[in-house]
Amino acid sequence: xxFVIITGMSGAGKTQVMHSLEDMGYYCIDNLPVAFLLPxxxxxxxxxxxxxxxxxxxxxxxxxxxxxxxxALQSFVENNISYEILFLEADESVIVKRYxxxxxxxxxxxxxxxxEGILLERDKLSFLRGNATNIIDTSPLLTRELKQMIxxxxxxxxxxDYFRIxxxxxxxKYGIPRDTDLIFDVRFLPNxxxxxxxxxxxGTEKEVSDFVLKFDQTKEFVTKLEDxxxxxxxxxxxxxxxxxxxxxxxxxxxxxxxxxxxKIVSGLNKRNFKTxxxxxxxxxx
Numbered sequence: 001x002x003f004v005i006i007t008g009m010s011g012a013g014k015t016q017v018m019h020s021l022e023d024m025g026y027y028c029i030d031n032l033p034v035a036f037l038l039p040x041x042x043x044x045x046x047x048x049x050x051x052x053x054x055x056x057x058x059x060x061x062x063x064x065x066x067x068x069x070x071x072a073l074q075s076f077v078e079n080n081i082s083y084e085i086l087f088l089e090a091d092e093s094v095i096v097k098r099y100x101x102x103x104x105x106x107x108x109x110x111x112x113x114x115x116e117g118i119l120l121e122r123d124k125l126s127f128l129r130g131n132a133t134n135i136i137d138t139s140p141l142l143t144r145e146l147k148q149m150i151x152x153x154x155x156x157x158x159x160x161d162y163f164r165i166x167x168x169x170x171x172x173k174y175g176i177p178r179d180t181d182l183i184f185d186v187r188f189l190p191n192x193x194x195x196x197x198x199x200x201x202x203g204t205e206k207e208v209s210d211f212v213l214k215f216d217q218t219k220e221f222v223t224k225l226e227d228x229x230x231x232x233x234x235x236x237x238x239x240x241x242x243x244x245x246x247x248x249x250x251x252x253x254x255x256x257x258x259x260x261x262x263k264i265v266s267g268l269n270k271r272n273f274k275t276x277x278x279x280x281x282x283x284x285x
Contacts (some may be wrong), residue, residue, distance in 0.1 A: 001048045003041055003081065004055040004154065007128045008088030009121060010107055011095040013138040013146055014057050017088065020150045021055045023242040032056040034065045037072045041081050053154075058128075060107055060121050070127060086153075087125075087132035091139040092118050144240035163237050165268060166245045168278040169203070169261040171253025177280065180247035184225065184260075189218055192255040202282050203258025212259040222260065226267040233273065253281030 004021070006014050015030070022028045032040065037058065044051035060066065076083050090098075092115065099106060099114050106117030108124075129135065134153055138146055170177050172187070192198040192208050201208045212218060229246070236244055248264065250256035258279050265277045 001045050002053045003083045005085045006057045007059050011098045012088035012090045020147045026053040026055045027051050028055045030057045031061050034062050034068050034072050038075045045081050084133040087129045087135045094139045147240040164243045164274050166276045167261050167265050169257035170249045171281040172249050174281050177247050180245045183247040186250050186256045186260050189256050203255050209259040212256050258282050
């Protein structure tokens with residue numbers, strides 16, 4: 001089990017880090033009370049297959065109980081439970097700016113100045129910072145840069161391919177899927193609907209797929225689309241995106257879009273991308 005305690009300054013990016021770890025398959029809990037740290041860690045340790053990677057956020061919101069963190073961490077050692085501490089910090093000016101942008105109050109200075117809260121928080125978190133496994137100053141980092149650092153520090157062979165591609169076919173007459181990032185219209189291709197012996201079949205069946213894919217314009221379209229996606233996907237990953245939803249539509253979502261979706265997914269799989277296929281409207285009338 002890998003048990004990561006995320007802590008640090010308010011406004012330094014703990015929530016963003018937790019979301020990144022969740023995307024990588026970590027089981028995450030925000031604002032876990034210090035008193036629950038050891039019992040929770042014991043439970044995770046006893047069910048290591050289910051809780052292989054765990055991250056918890058422990059910070060100033062724990063109030064006075066935060067002073068007991070030293071004893072809690074010592075109990076980890078006594079129970080032979082390994083842990084890591086990730087401490088996030090940022091320059092005072094950056095934290096103040098972030099608070100101004102979100103119009104939130106600092107948890108340690110609800111009625112006073114943000115600067116006063118920051119100084120008090122640094123003092124209360126000094127023990128955790130001094131015992132941190134990794135310290136990240138997020139002041140100069142863009143969101144995608146922070147995500148990349150988290151992947152490098154806490155990724156492994158099993159979650160390194162966490163980027164997921166969903167390719168779904170659909171029919172324009174039933175509406176465009178709302179969750180798509182990229183949409184491609186294949187209504188320009190010859191339609192099996194007008195072939196009596198193909199009309200009642202769908203694009204997953206060989207006779208329909210062979211019909212759709214035999215045309216030169218289909219072959220050219222598939223080749224160019226696969227080349228474009230192969231070029232785009234690494235850039236989406238670099239920007240910190242964790243999922244790409246591609247929609248391929250025809251009139252009814254039963255023949256052409258289904259056949260093209262299956263073909264594109266096959267091509268992406270050969271390029272070792274992690275894909276999910278969905279045919280939204282294939283079984284509709």
